[in-house]
Amino acid sequence: MxxxxxxxxxxxxxxxxxxxxxxxxxxxxxxxxxxxxxxxxxxxxxxxxxxxxxxxxxxxxxxxxxxxxxxxxxxxxxxxxxxxxxxxxxxxxxxxxxxxxxxxxxxxxxxxxxxIPLAGMTAALGMYQRLGLPLPWFPAQERLPLVVYGAASAVGAFAVKLATLSNIHPIICVAGRGIAYVESLIDRSKGDTIVDYRKGNDEVVNGLKHALGGVGKLSYAFDAVSDKGSYQNLMKVMDMSNGKITLVLARKKYEGIPPDFNKSYTQVGKVHSEQYPGIKGEKKLSGLLGDQDFGAIMYKFFERGLMKGWFKGHxxxxxxxxxxxxxxxxxxxxxxxxxxxxxxxxxxxxxxxxxxxx
Missing domain, CATH: 3.90.180.10 (Medium-chain alcohol dehydrogenases, catalytic domain)
Structure with a gap:
């Protein structure tokens, strides 16, 4: 062959x-x-x-x-x-x-x-196993701001779709050329919005602050870019005491994120094996299913969603x-x-x- x-x-x-x-x-x-x-x-x-x-x-x-x-x-x-x-x-x-x-x-x-397989699971791991956000079958019951940086990427878009299924709002999406697509994923009536990264880093930070409405710092961020100023911009609005950020590039040095800050890495290969080592400085949640059990369950969830029409590919x-x-x-x-x-x-x-x- x-x-x-x-x-x-x-x-x-x-x-x-x-x-x-x-x-x-x-x-x-x-x-x-x-x-x-x-x-x-x-x-x-x-x-x-x-x-x-x-x-x-x-x-x-x-x-x-x-x-x-x-x-x-x-x-x-x-x-x-x-x-x-x-x-x-x-x-x-x-x-x-x-x-x-x-x-x-x-x-x-x-x-x-x-x-779906790699990107969808990367988003699911980041949302639920790393950030510890509410699962779709136990959705959020109150305002829960989440920034998805790189929301037009496949991983970012799947994170937005999962956040919607988990009733997480407002979803604050950072995107550029794919803004029209991201617009089709969000619900403006629930406070969801889009920040255009093409306007420059200062405008991104200002846009994030405006989207948060002046009600405090950001607690949850999914960085589907993990490059080109993304995490530096996010750190300017994060709650430094209780905030959490998950990143998609595990082999990178994240200068600008304090060593003791609650950061994690999606590492989608962990749904297959624990051979992917933990990363120094990563903050892990306790009391959850392991990534392999979680992965098996979430692929069944994807299958069900595709069959019923409430989950779609990219x-x-x-x-x-x-x-x-x-x-x-x-x-x-x-x-x-x-x-x-x-x-x-x-x-x-x-x-x-x-x-x-x-």
Whole structure:
């Protein structure tokens, strides 16, 4: 079968490789119909080259391990592939773990489903396991301001969607080119608003202060950017005694955030394994389910929401050429050309693909 491997640049090599085998009896082999993509696909390749970095699988179950009980061959599924392990989503066939796989209802396209696994779970971990915000089935009952910085990004947009389901308002969104999309996610009647970061850092801080209404400092911030002045701006409005911020880039030095401030990191790979180490200075909540149990539960929540229509994926753009389009898609991601949408790849558009295997 064909599989794409990512190198610094980003550059992509498409190779003929052996058909995957099941790593454990809790795994599933999936015929990939559509692969999603994420900024980390090019970023991690800069330091870990030669890996199939695709982690957003949408396709049809080919085979399952003997311990798998919720899926069977022929099921339409999406799955969050275990990062940096073999057989990611940039391939004809990929491997997913049962706990991080969910059914795709017939009303939802493979393209939409491919936008959800990594970004949706990153948002959920940050909102609930890191910030400790009210869960959708036990929603907020009073005013609870939340800033989502980078609200037009996939992670940020999913955070806004989850906040709405948790009745968290006002949601103060920081966005730029994707403001029109963010506007479609918020409820102005509940105090939700948008601050345009393109006006400069001083105006962002002023906008955040104005949105908070002069009723005190900010207690909760989800920084889906974690760069370009985002956390520095947030720290100017945070409650330094009781505030919490969660960040998406764990390998970064956050100058400007005091060492003892309550900061955490989403580290979405923790829904698969505790091999992702804790970060020095991170403040962890106690008394919660572990990230792996939480992840398994939330993917069922996503599945239910897709079926009922109260949860949706992210806008997307199909890059032509299947695996042959992965390099262009990742180059565009690195260049910052994606705003308020995700690049996805239809694998059957790959040149030279054996249709007999699809």
């Amino acid at each position: 064909k599989e794409a491997f990512i190198f610094p640049g980003p550059k992509v090599e498409i190779r003929n490789v052996d058909f995957p085998t099941l790593p454990t009896q809790n795994h599933i082999i999936i015929k990939v119909v559509v692969s999603g993509s994420n900024p980390k696909d090019w970023a991690i390749a800069e330091r870990v080259p030669g890996v199939n970095q695709g982690d957003d699988i949408a396709g049809i179950v080919h085979s399952v391990g003997t311990d798998v009980t919720n899926f069977r061959p022929g099921d339409r599924v999406a799955s969050f592939h275990e990062m940096l392990t073999p057989h990611g989503s940039f391939a004809e066939y990929a491997v997913g773990l049962e706990a991080t796989t969910f059914h795709i209802p017939p009303t939802v396209s493979f393209e939409e489903a491919a936008t 806008p997307h753009e199909v890059v032509p050429g299947g695996l042959g389009g992965v390099q262009l898609g990742l180059q565009n991601l690195k260049a910052g050309k994606a705003s308020a949408f995700k690049y996805v790849f239809r694998i059957d558009e790959t040149d030279g693909l054996s249709r007999a295997n699809l």
